[in-house]
Amino acid sequence: MNGTTQSSSLETSSPTPAPRPRLLHWAARLVLIAACAGTVATSELLSPPVFSEGFVGDKVTLTNEAPRTTRDIIVRVISAEPHSDIVEADVRTSITTRWIPADPNETALPWLHVSQFEGEESPGMGTTATLLAAGDPLQFEEFTVLNTNCELTGPCEWLAHLRFEMQADGPKGTIEVEWTSLARGAVRGMDEVPSGFTVLISAP
Amino acid sequence: MSPARDRKPFPGSGLLHPVVLGAVALLILNDHVFKARWPSWWTGKLSDVAGLTMFPVLLQALWEQAASLRARAFRPSRAVIVVAVLLTGLCFGATKVSVEAGNMWRWALGGVQWPFRVLGAWVAGGRLPSVAPTQHTVDVTDLFTLPALLIALWLGWRRASVMPPEDASPIPGDAPHERPHPTR
Numbered sequence: 099m100n101g102t103t104q105s106s107s108l109e110t111s112s113p114t115p116a117p118r119p120r121l122l123h124w125a126a127r128l129v130l131i132a133a134c135a136g137t138v139a140t141s142e143l144l145s146p147p148v149f150s151e152g153f154v155g156d157k158v159t160l161t162n163e164a165p166r167t168t169r170d171i172i173v174r175v176i177s178a179e180p181h182s183d184i185v186e187a188d189v190r191t192s193i194t195t196r197w198i199p200a201d202p203n204e205t206a207l208p209w210l211h212v213s214q215f216e217g218e219e220s221p222g223m224g225t226t227a228t229l230l231a232a233g234d235p236l237q238f239e240e241f242t243v244l245n246t247n248c249e250l251t252g253p254c255e256w257l258a259h260l261r262f263e264m265q266a267d268g269p270k271g272t273i274e275v276e277w278t279s280l281a282r283g284a285v286r287g288m289d290e291v292p293s294g295f296t297v298l299i300s301a302p
Numbered sequence: 303m304s305p306a307r308d309r310k311p312f313p314g315s316g317l318l319h320p321v322v323l324g325a326v327a328l329l330i331l332n333d334h335v336f337k338a339r340w341p342s343w344w345t346g347k348l349s350d351v352a353g354l355t356m357f358p359v360l361l362q363a364l365w366e367q368a369a370s371l372r373a374r375a376f377r378p379s380r381a382v383i384v385v386a387v388l389l390t391g392l393c394f395g396a397t398k399v400s401v402e403a404g405n406m407w408r409w410a411l412g413g414v415q416w417p418f419r420v421l422g423a424w425v426a427g428g429r430l431p432s433v434a435p436t437q438h439t440v441d442v443t444d445l446f447t448l449p450a451l452l453i454a455l456w457l458g459w460r461r462a463s464v465m466p467p468e469d470a471s472p473i474p475g476d477a478p479h480e481r482p483h484p485t486r
Contacts, residue, residue: 119312126314129326130367133317133360136330138414140349141436184338186437245341289419289434 144186145288150281150297158262158275160210165266170302171214171258173244173281178294181250184286188243189214189258189299191279195236197229199271207231208268210275214240214260224261229273250285250292257302311378311461313366316359319457325356346439347447354394354450358386362458383458387451398444408435 155169175185191214197207213224230236240260248254264273283297316322329352337345362382370376396403412435419431 122315122318123312126312126318126363127367129317129323130314130360130363132330133326133356133363136326136333137353137357137360138411138418140329140333140353141408141411141438143412143415143419143434144437145434247338247341286437289431 142287143289145285145291147282147284148291148295148297150283150299153279153281153299153301155260155277155279155301158277160262160264160273160275162264162266162268162270166261166263168262169260169277171260171279172300172302173256173258173283174298174300175248175250175254175283176294176296176298177250177292179292180252181285181288181292183250183288185248185250185254185283186243186286187248187254187256187281187283187297188241189256189279189281190242191240191260191277193238193240194276195227195229196234196274197232197271198274199232199269201270202232204232204269204271206269208265208271208273210265210273211263212238212240212261212275214242214258216242216244216246216256216258219259219261254283311376311464313370313376314363316366316378316383316458316461317356317363319359319461321453321457322356322359325352328352329356346441347444350394350444350447351450354390354447355453358383358390358451358454359457361386361389378458378462378464380459380462383455383462386458387455390454391448391451395445395448397438398440399442401440404438404440405435408438409433411436411438 150173153171155171158167158169160167171189171191173187173189175187193212195210207229209226209228211224211226213219215223225238225240227236227238242258244256244258246256248256260277260279262275279299281297281299283291283295285291285295317326329349332345332348332352336348362378365382365386366376366378393403393407397407398404413433415436416431416433423429423431
C-alpha cells in the first residue's frame with residue numbers, strides 16, 4: 099500500500115509531463131487561439147449605407163367594394179466596379195392614410211392592414227391599424243430587409259411588394275393612402291462602397 | 303469514474319470539453335458558411351447560442367492561462383466562471399437592447415479586426431484600410447438565446463468539482479526549471 103502511495107506522489111510531481119498531458123496542453127492552447135479568432139472574425143465589416151432618392155408612389159384608394167390592392171417596388175443597386183462582396187439592402191416605406199366615410203355622421207372606424215415583403219407574404223406580417231377620425235391623417239412605417247443575397251459582380255435587383263387591405267365589411271367609405279419609399283444599400287466586408295455605387299428605387 | 307472525470311483540469315482545459323469544441327466549430331462554420339448560404343433568423347440565433355456557450359469558457363481559459371504564468375499550482379475556480387458568465391450576459395444583453403452599446407461593440411470589434419486587415423492589405427499590396435465598424439443587429443429577440451450561458455456555467459461548475467479544493471495540480475511548464483521538483 100505504502101509503495102503505491104509513494105509511486106502516486108512521485109507521478110504527480112514528476113519533472114517531465116507525460117506526452118499525453120503535454121499534448122492536451124497544446125491542444126487547449128490551439129483551441130484558445132481558434133476560439134479567439136472565431137470571436138474576432140464573427141462579424142464582417144459593413145460599408146456606410148447609401149440611400150436612394152425617396153420614391154413617391156401613386157395614391158392608393160381603397161373602398162368597401164375594392165378593399166385590397168398591391169403595389170410593386172423595384173430596388174436596384176449598381177456599381178462602376180464589379181465586386182464579389184455581398185450587397186445588403188432594405189426598403190422603408192412611410193405611409194399616410196385618411197378615412198373618408200360615405201356618411202359624414204358615421205362614427206365607426208375601419209381598420210387598414212399594410213404589409214411590405216419580398217417573395218411570399220408570411221402570416222402575421224405587416225401592420226394593422228384602426229384609422230383616426232374622418233380626415234385626420236394616420237402615419238406609420240413599414241420596413242423590409244431584402245433577404246435575397248446578391249453579389250456586386252453585376253447589377254443587383256430586388257422586387258418588394260406593398261399590400262394594402264381595408265376592412266371590407268366595416269363602415270362604408272374610402273381610405274386614401276399616400277406612400278413614399280426609401281431604399282438603402284451597403285456592402286458587406288468593405289469599409290467603403292465601391293466607386294459608382296448607387297441605389298435606385300422605382301415602380302415596374 | 304469515467305476517464306474524463308479522472309483527468310485533472312489544467313489552465314484552459316475547459317475549452318477541450320466536446321460541447322465547447324462543438325460550439326467553437328459551430329460558431330466558425332455558421333458565421334462563414336451557413337449565414338452566407340442560408341441567411342435567415344435561425345443562422346443569426348445559432349451564432350448567439352454557440353457564442354454564449356463558448357465565450358465564458360474562453361474568458362475563463364484566458365484568465366487561467368494568464369494566472370498560470372505566476373502560479374505554481376492550479377485548480378479551477380467557480381468564481382471565475384461565474385464572473386465570466388455574468389460579464390458575457392451583461393455585455394451581450396446591452397448590445398442587443400441598446401443602439402449605443404451595439405455601436406460600441408461594432409467599433410470595438412472593427413478596431414480589433416483592423417490590424418489583420420492592414421496585414422492583409424499589406425500582403426496584397428492594396429491601400430491601407432481605415433478602422434470601420436462591423437455589422438451588428440440590435441434585436442431584443444436575441445435575448446431568448448441567453449439560457450445558453452447556463453451550459454457554460456454548468457461546464458465550469460462541474461469542472462471545478464472534479465478536483466477537491468485541497469488537491470491543486472502542478473502546472474507543467476515548457477522549461478524544466480519551472481516545474482516543482484520532488485523533495486525526497
